[in-house]
Amino acid sequence: MSAVLALLRRDVALALRLGGGGGIGLAFFVLTVVLVPLGVGPETGTLARIAAGVLWIAALLAALLSLDRLFQADYEDGSLDQLMLSPMPLEQVVLAKACAHWVTTGLPLIVVAPVLGLSLSLPVDVLPVLIVSMVAGTPALSLIGTIGAAITVGVRRGGLLLSILVLPLYIPTLIFGARAVENALLDLDPVPALALCGAITLFSAALAPFAAAAALRINAR
Amino acid sequence: MTTGGLFAKCPVRGYRARMDLEIDSLSCRRGGRWVFQDLSFRAEAGEAVLLRGPNGAGKSTLLRVIAGMLPPVVGNVRLGDISLQSDRASLQEQIAYAGHHDAVKPALTVRLKLVLWAGIFGADGATIDPALERFGLARFWDRPVAQCSAGQKRRLGLARLPVIGRPLWLLDEPTVSLDADATALVADLIRDHCAGGGIVMAATHIDLGLVGARVLELSGEAASTFATTTPATGNSTEDAFLDGDWT
Numbered sequence: 175m176s177a178v179l180a181l182l183r184r185d186v187a188l189a190l191r192l193g194g195g196g197g198i199g200l201a202f203f204v205l206t207v208v209l210v211p212l213g214v215g216p217e218t219g220t221l222a223r224i225a226a227g228v229l230w231i232a233a234l235l236a237a238l239l240s241l242d243r244l245f246q247a248d249y250e251d252g253s254l255d256q257l258m259l260s261p262m263p264l265e266q267v268v269l270a271k272a273c274a275h276w277v278t279t280g281l282p283l284i285v286v287a288p289v290l291g292l293s294l295s296l297p298v299d300v301l302p303v304l305i306v307s308m309v310a311g312t313p314a315l316s317l318i319g320t321i322g323a324a325i326t327v328g329v330r331r332g333g334l335l336l337s338i339l340v341l342p343l344y345i346p347t348l349i350f351g352a353r354a355v356e357n358a359l360l361d362l363d364p365v366p367a368l369a370l371c372g373a374i375t376l377f378s379a380a381l382a383p384f385a386a387a388a389a390l391r392i393n394a395r
Numbered sequence: 396m397t398t399g400g401l402f403a404k405c406p407v408r409g410y411r412a413r414m415d416l417e418i419d420s421l422s423c424r425r426g427g428r429w430v431f432q433d434l435s436f437r438a439e440a441g442e443a444v445l446l447r448g449p450n451g452a453g454k455s456t457l458l459r460v461i462a463g464m465l466p467p468v469v470g471n472v473r474l475g476d477i478s479l480q481s482d483r484a485s486l487q488e489q490i491a492y493a494g495h496h497d498a499v500k501p502a503l504t505v506r507l508k509l510v511l512w513a514g515i516f517g518a519d520g521a522t523i524d525p526a527l528e529r530f531g532l533a534r535f536w537d538r539p540v541a542q543c544s545a546g547q548k549r550r551l552g553l554a555r556l557p558v559i560g561r562p563l564w565l566l567d568e569p570t571v572s573l574d575a576d577a578t579a580l581v582a583d584l585i586r587d588h589c590a591g592g593g594i595v596m597a598a599t600h601i602d603l604g605l606v607g608a609r610v611l612e613l614s615g616e617a618a619s620t621f622a623t624t625t626p627a628t629g630n631s632t633e634d635a636f637l638d639g640d641w642t
Contacts, residue, residue: 175516176514177515177517178518179510180513180514181511181514181515182513183502183511183514184500184511184514184515187502187503188502188503189498191502191503234609240620247500251497251498251499251500252494252495252496252497252552253498253500255462255464255492255494255496255498256492256498256512256515256555257515258462258463258464258487259462259463259487259488259490259491259492259561260515260516260517260518261488261516264514318458321486345606356419358430362525371638391464393462395459395465395466
């Protein structure tokens with residue numbers, strides 16, 4: 175377990191230092207959401223109606239931004255070879271790196287999402303549902319992203335290919351995450367959508383480490 | 396493997412008593428051509444094996460096959476009673492690999508880098524400061540790796556070897572960008588490791604001055620590929636290639 179913690183500590187430390195890209199996702203998320211009222215117009219009814227979709231789409235794109243370096247940096251400097259020889263199974267390495275990615279990109283998004291929700295005229299009583307939906311859904315973004323990051327690890331400028339591979343897989347999380355907030359807005363029951371959002375996260379936690387580890391093993395050849 | 400099942404997954408700390416390395420009719424194919432075929436070789440615990448051969452002869456490939464990162468087409472690698480084909484994970488837990496890249500991050504400091512590798516490999520942190528001292532990195536312990544020279548980065552990458560404590564070392568051109576002192580240090584390190592019962596396989600073009608080291612010659616030809624010699628000092632073989640006539 176301490177090996178996992180060491181890897182987690184390393185990845186979080188790297189993301190927060192210069193060039194790690196930890197703050198980029200957050201800045202991108204904030205900027206994208208702030209741009210929407212400028213483009214759509216300040217009418218509060220319209221903004222509240224589209225707020226859930228805007229926040230979730232921005233979160234998807236923000237999570238994508240730092241994914242391409244998730245394994246690539248380690249692949250290029252030889253760290254991935256070392257991680258393959260570590261006592262941890264590669265699947266555990268993937269899971270630890272997904273956790274680190276979520277801590278440095280998903281978690282900051284959740285923290286600022288309520289503030290941005292307010293700026294999009296989302297009613298205050300809907301904000302708890304927004305937070306819960308993002309807590310349930312954003313880990314899936316990091317987990318599913320590991321698959322795409324592992325497949326494109328050896329590809330120069332693989333970030334674009336990564337986006338095309340991964341964005342379609344984000345669709346279920348987007349649908350259920352945004353639907354939960356929308357249901358709360360319309361006084362409907364948000365729980366089924368939240369549950370499905372969490373289910374996708376659990377499903378990808380079970381599947382993604384194996385898929386990503388297999389892709390990494392092939393790419394390390 | 397007979398001792399399969401649950402116990403095969405148990406992590407092994409320290410060196411098992413006398414684990415010999417056995418390479419059994421190993422063949423590897425990359426990009427539609429045979430890199431080497433039917434390579435068999437045996438190294439006893441405590442032996443150093445120098446891999447020689449022209450560029451592209453398959454030295455790095457052989458090291459990566461032994462490290463379990465590249466599957467061989469046929470053949471097997473055994474270390475003690477651990478077999479690559481039946482239990483790759485356990486074999487990999489016995490291996491320390493130093494490749495072309497140093498696996499160091501520019502954003503981290505020298506000592507933190509080693510601390511984190513020790514943590515990831517579940518190794519004893521007490522060996523970190525002696526390793527830094529030995530590689531002449533103790534003065535720079537809090538310097539970001541980005542400010543280190545290529546040679547210092549290589550030293551840091553090699554300092555990981557004694558820290559993580561694995562019996563089989565696979566070194567791919569370990570002396571690249573090292574100065575004469577550090578090259579002598581690498582030779583010392585290999586000698587110490589062998590004296591402790593470990594095995595070192597090193598692909599290198601220079602004479603490390605390892606007395607009694609065995610030489611495995613890869614020719615890069617398609618067919619069977621190797622011959623072993625045991626030079627007395629490493630600089631007086633009958634092979635013109637080993638005497639420095641590389642052109």
